[in-house]
Amino acid sequence: MRERAGARMILHPVPGPQRRVSGVRRLASGLRRSFSEFLGLPVLIVAAFVVLAGAIDRLDNDAGPRSAWSPLRLFLSQYVGDTQSAISMLSTIAGSLISVTSITFSILLLAVQQGAATLNSQIVDHYLRRRANSAWFGFFVGVSLFVLITLVQTTHTTAPVFGVMSSTLLGAVSLVALVVLIYTTIDQTRPATAIATIREAALAARACQLPLLAASAEPVGAGPDGVPIPAATGGYLARIDAGGLARALDSHPGRTLALPVPVGRFVPPGSAVAVLTGPPADPALVAAIRACLAIEEQRDVAHDPAVGLDHIATIGWTAISTARSDPAVGAIAVHALQRLLHAWAAPAPRAATSRIVYRDRLPDQVLDAIESLIVAAAESRQHQSLALILRALALSLPVLPDRQQDGIARLVATVAPSLASHLPTRMLREDTGLLVAAFRRAGRDRSADHLSEILAHVVRESRDGVADPS
Structure with missing residues (x-):
């Protein structure tokens, strides 16, 4: 069913038989x-x-x-x-x-x-x-x-x-x-074995995702203004058949397909799961595109690396926050996220001339998971967990590409208030200094100065509190 909305045509899912x-x-x-x-x-x-x-x-x-x-x-x-x-x-x-x-x-x-x-x-x-x-x-x-x-x-x-x-x-x-x-x-x-199993599953799922990235191009600029293709049913986008999409587009030249929804995200019924640009949409092409986008009730661990990433982040959050307050398990989760950050740091091969456009969000999602653990450490006042996270970022920063270095620099905005909520223990001062030194070696003096100012402020406030107990 088609309906014009302004200058765009929206392809509504057909009710009745399609629902059955x-x-x-x-x-x-x-x-x-x-x-x-x-x-x-x-x-x-x-x-x-x-x-x-x-x-x-x-x-x-x-x-x-x-x-x-x-x-x-x-x-x-x-x-x-x-x-x-x-x-x-x-x-x-x-x-x-x-x-x-x-x-x-x-x-x-x-x-x-x-x-x-x-x-x-x-x-x-x-x-x-x-x-x-x-x-x-x-x-x-x-x-x-x-x-x-x-x-x-x-x-x-x-x-x-x-x-x-x-x-x-x-x-x-x-x-x-x-x-x-x-x-x-x-x-x-055991926590170490369980988290290692989840990490290995995430790495295997990433390997299954590489053909999709190799057959698609990274989007540039804002999203395309084309014809939205709504989902026929609600659920999680479990898998994307890149080969099927390529074959469908080959039989319809002049069209480009953008996939704004990443694998693993929830898709409400009727929401846009793809955007088709070019000549007017062919119903057969729309049906072929929908058939290549598997929407299911659960996320697919075998094809969605973000599932394992989210599981490790949830375990780390539960361990570091006051929900459980278990720094040992939190340390295992931090190290697992650090290993995933290194494993997924190298840019995946992409097809710049492909007519399929898909954004690879996974490297940024690893940093989002680490940022969540920083917030949890601020909530629970676990100074050793925050120090471990800062040390992990300091050791990883020199070997990461610019995109991940930019992401770590952005984390300073979250690290600053978390650091200010802790007492300046020796461990926290040393690991903060490691991150400051790593920023300076990477030529990111602004982030280093900001973090140094926060650390100096925390140390000063602590000394003033000791000098004046009232």
Whole structure:
């Protein structure tokens, strides 16, 4: 549906059938997300154990008379006994596996919940996304199902030698593996491990985002004045198919597409998700553009590096602020943000002549996260956390490009009132001096002078307060 507003044409989403289609897409998106996050690998592992149970049952049924058995089968048969003994053994193994596994899984879920309560609720998301965790769950469920299937098949098998011995071996391996699973789960709830996992997920998502940046150009000046393409449904912009957008524009020459909404941002229903400039918009082109912009109910950790960045910033904010007051966890978050600042400092390759325009906001978002921690340190009066942040900025400033150096210089406006709210401890004075010296070496004397004046003022006020207790 089209409507003219002044000199611009607005393309409204079509109600009715399109909304029904969006419901189907939402269901499909939920299934895709659950299988990509967790269910896919366990389902494959369980299916493999089911196939293995059928194959071993076939071997037992095709063994023939005892005189035709192989030496291995004859050796193993002395530990199995008759069919009734095999059923009794398999029943014991199956019951033990199900009981121990269910109790262990309950304890592990409580441990993950406690870790999420201590750090951040998104810890659960990253726990589910780890392939090792989903593989362990699939293994234990698959082994339990294998033993149950073997138990049922034993009733029609004369000598279930391989079935019983395989079940016994897998049961023993499962009990040993439980120890490994318990340790790895508890280890993942440690602050250092959890934050490192989130950081690695953010780096992997950034690598997935590079093709979009390589196929698009950085915008110059104000946003384009073209035809807004509204979102057919509300949600988060989870992914952008740069290849699909390029193919759609190739079939419609003379048009340029601007993407003002970054990946991960919430898109209200009907708001502009893209701006198309050039000749009048073709409905087929608009539909193709919408199909390349995936709007979902949740942000996509695998394609949105800002998700992990926000999670680390939230953990750091909670630890540094009075919400938890845990400087140790706050230090881990600061160092993780510093590593992301260095990892994303180099400008990503862009296509200057591309007809797709997209702004890369991620380097600035890292500095925004660090600025939030500065505010949290001011609120909680954690001088050691503020000193650590200033030291991190001082050590990073010389090796960062001009864009990030400009961003750190802008942070002085936030650092100044935060510094003024603290007592001038030795740690805070030394690390502030490091940042001042880094600014001067970088030729940013204005920022250095401003920070030096604030530090001198804080020291002077502290001495005056000591000299005059009243």
